[in-house]
Amino acid sequence: MMIRSILKLAVLVFSAVASLAATSVVNAAEPLKIAFVYLGPVGDGGWTFQHNQGRLAVEKALGDKVKTTYVENVPETADAERVIRQLAVDGNKLIFTTSFGYMDPTLKVAKLFPKTYFEHATGYKTAPNLATYQTRFYEGAYLLGVIAGKMTKTNTLGFVGSFPIPEVIRNINAYTMGARSVNPNIKTKVIWVNTWYDPGKERQAAETLVAQGADMLAQNTDSPAVVQVAEEKKVHAFGWDSDMAQYGPHAELTANTENWGVYYIREAKRVLDGTWKPGETHWGIKEGMVVLKPLNPAVPPEVAKLFEAKMKAIVDGTLIPFSGPLKDSTGIEKLAKGAVMPLSDLMAINWYVEGVDGTIPK
């Protein structure tokens, strides 16, 4: 009897130790490896910086359940495919590629690694293990336009564009539509710099816009150069992607920024739970992925009130920026009153709305 109970105890202890060992194996199991591919340097103060903030948010939220890696300054050339592939070979299970030019390389690598989850920002190609995601950033651009339209003294808004692709044209249009909703007399002047990140070129473009009479500047490029020019020239500007108030404390009225973290955390959790699925995500202000920074005190209270009201209307769906009546810059009607632009048209937009000066470079 005695021996038997000792034996029993021994079995019990052994199994307890064994199960403890087993759980400790599970705990010590590799954390989920997540990788990010960046177009610019993490210190660009704009697009890439903001994605990197998202990466840090994932680390903060999920702690030792994840391990993140990033590669910066990856050109949108043949090199992207190698970098993405190497990250998959290194055992990263969730890979975010954060620029449009990585679309085809990401798709190619996704086919080679069916058990790795890929996420491509701003593209349109998906696969069973490749999702796409982007923000409805034009919602924020529209709201910047509301402030600009109210506060401009010259009725001339300036916009520094990177490349004439749908994403950027959408933002220029939304900025202009927001301004025209409160001031139908405004014109938006656009200068294209053909780069995402070149502080020198962005600065020149901003200076030219100011010389042409623009007193409200916005940009769809990645550095804070435009805000810096506005500060020097004593005009106003808006932060883009990141809060750029430190570069222009008087000039920046608010900033249209991305909070990629909310999405990155959700996707990481889904991989951890085994519930990841492909698809196309378009999140806006409502979902917390587009965030407008607190207004500069220079914004008059009545403008601030209007801004808040419009933001609320966007969040509750009563205001949809791309809805009719809408004309293009040559006066042709594009949307009848009450019509809403379909997502596919919005994704491929290649014309300016009424109020934008000039034509899109072809």
Add this chain to the structure above:
Amino acid sequence: MYRLEKRPQPSAVMRVVSPLLAAVAMLVTGFVVFTLLGKDPAQAFYVFFIKPINTSYGFGELLLKASPLILCGLGLALCYRANVWNIGAEGHLTLGAITGGGVALWLGDSTSLFALPLMLLAGALGGAAWGAIPAWLRNRFHTNEILVSLMLVYIAQLLLSYLVHGPWRDPAGYNFPQSKAFGEAELLPMLIQQTRVNGSLVLALVLAGASWFFSEKTFAGFRLQVAGLAPAAAAYAGFSEKRNVWLVMLLSGASAGLAGVCEVAGPIGQLQASISPGYGFAAIIVAWVGRLHPLGVVLGGLLMSLLYLGGEAAQMQLALPSAVTGLFQGVLLFYLLAADIFINYRLRNTATATPPNAAPSSTEAGV
């Protein structure tokens, strides 16, 4: 007081050895930098120089990335041998991609065997045409080919940007700046399965051989050498400087143009706004590290390619910033140029009369 004094007889041995010394000095610097950054230097070296190429895919990437560097470097080496300071290989490359890619788009889904040769020819001609502009301007108006060839880089890039944003944009591509994908017959054949190594490597090696033959065995090559080493003698011998300028600019343009068409007909497979991460500029370092010799250019191209791959690996494995790649490339060129100074000059202490035979030893010249 120290001053530099021209050596009567620069060492021929050191001229060949100096790239190796520069590479060693670069490694020593890397060792110091890695240590200062708090990384284990042995592991850092492994990650930077070994890990990227210890798989067949990785080695393939080394060859893939070296090919455009070699193609551009060969042409630049010819130019520099003839004292023609062409720094516009990036533009020649871009134009080659445009003309070669343009042929592919024009042919559409052709299955013709001639599609690829036609594209390569068009790429070479496009690059040569871009090279002809600075050549003509220099010969006709004595313009500075350094400035002209550099400025033409930006024009070529903007031309490509215009084409992919406008007339050559894929109508089914949501207005994104990309052309249609090229057909199967318009892509370079793969050399090794499971890698991305393609026919451009063969092209680069064949051209390296041809370049050696041209420089060493032909009269035209001899004329170039003389023009570079002793312009006065070349003029006295009646060698036309203008003809040399035309020759090297056209050849280097064609060679870089091939690099461009090989990028778009190789790993990229379509035309898009950015096709080169600066191969044409990196090839300037390749040409000098390779001592302007075709074999040296091949080795220099491989080394530069490895520095790119190592920089990526260092980011992924060691969380080092991407600037590490540029740092190594810059340091390599710096040491090489420093070594060249000491090949042609020696340091003499003029305050204390040093006997002339106490010249600095060769190791000092290296580091």
